[in-house]
Amino acid sequence: MNVSEAIRTEEPRGGLQSYVAGALLALVLTLSPFAVVMGGASGTNAVAAIFGLAVIQIFVHLVFFLHLGRSPDQSWNITAFLFTALILGILVGGSYWVMYHLDQNMMPAMHMGAFVESNLVAT
Amino acid sequence: MSSELLTIDTVRPYVPPPAQFVPREVASEHRTAATTVLGFLLLTFLLGLCFIGLEVKEFIRMVGEGAGPDRSAFLSAFFTLVGTHGLHVTSGLVWMAVMMVQTSRREFDAVLPRRLTCLSLFWHFLDIIWIGVFTVVYLAGAMS
Numbered sequence: 001m002n003v004s005e006a007i008r009t010e011e012p013r014g015g016l017q018s019y020v021a022g023a024l025l026a027l028v029l030t031l032s033p034f035a036v037v038m039g040g041a042s043g044t045n046a047v048a049a050i051f052g053l054a055v056i057q058i059f060v061h062l063v064f065f066l067h068l069g070r071s072p073d074q075s076w077n078i079t080a081f082l083f084t085a086l087i088l089g090i091l092v093g094g095s096y097w098v099m100y101h102l103d104q105n106m107m108p109a110m111h112m113g114a115f116v117e118s119n120l121v122a123t
Numbered sequence: 124m125s126s127e128l129l130t131i132d133t134v135r136p137y138v139p140p141p142a143q144f145v146p147r148e149v150a151s152e153h154r155t156a157a158t159t160v161l162g163f164l165l166l167t168f169l170l171g172l173c174f175i176g177l178e179v180k181e182f183i184r185m186v187g188e189g190a191g192p193d194r195s196a197f198l199s200a201f202f203t204l205v206g207t208h209g210l211h212v213t214s215g216l217v218w219m220a221v222m223m224v225q226t227s228r229r230e231f232d233a234v235l236p237r238r239l240t241c242l243s244l245f246w247h248f249l250d251i252i253w254i255g256v257f258t259v260v261y262l263a264g265a266m267s
Contacts, residue, residue, distance in 0.1 A: 026250075030254075030257075033258065033262055034262070036262075037262045037265050037266055041266075042266045042267075046266060047263060047266065050258055050262045050263065050266075051258060051263075053258075054254050054255065054258040057254050058251055058254055058255075061247060061250055061251050061254070062251070065243075065247040065250070066244065066247050066248070066251075
């Protein structure tokens with residue numbers, strides 16, 4: 001393999017244009033959730049909007065900067081990425097699930113309140 | 124399974140081609156490529172440095188106001204999360220400085236694009252982490 005071949009095989013896909021497009025998209029997808037929050041929006045819809053925009057931006061980064069695509073030579077990268085996403089989902093989602101139930105079932109204030117109340121009723 | 128998956132490119136020892144075998148037009152192409160790479164590395168380095176500067180400024184201001192990591196569980200988590208990301212960005216800046224030296228000194232051969240690709244993966248992955256951090260910590264935190 002000569003030198004120019006070696007470089008060409010390792011050249012990232014897409015080139016400068018794809019990086020510029022990705023950077024512009026990332027900029028818009030960063031500024032818009034900040035605009036939503038700094039505009040004073042709140043509530044479930046606003047939370048859903050900023051998390052939705054974050055997920056879209058993550059995909060923009062994956063496609064334009066990490067060059068994750070659907071071409072056949074990418075299949076192992078996609079497999080590794082999906083496995084990473086699964087593990088992250090179990091860790092983050094599982095932690096949140098456990099914490100939520102701990103909060104619901106074991107908050108000391110709630111138990112103490114119920115305890116005091118029942119004692120008051122009994123005496 | 125394609126055959127290219129079976130060749131493990133990264134563990135093969137790199138043998139640089141003797142300089143006189145590199146054609147002159149390829150060598151000049153490489154110099155242009157090296158200049159472009161250096162320019163964008165420098166731009167990325169400066170932007171990263173701005174990011175770290177802002178973060179250090181924020182930390183100093185917060186600690187000055189008494190909102191250090193020892194104040195509450197929230198602030199412990201905040202400083203751990205944002206600080207860990209900041210440490211990774213700082214390591215990326217060191218790595219980038221090393222790559223700038225290597226790009227300006229080494230022949231622009233096969234080993235350099237591979238190292239730059241690894242740096243690119245590290246840097247862009249940090250970016251993806253940061254999307255999560257600013258969404259959950261800064262934006263969702265400001266709303267609640």
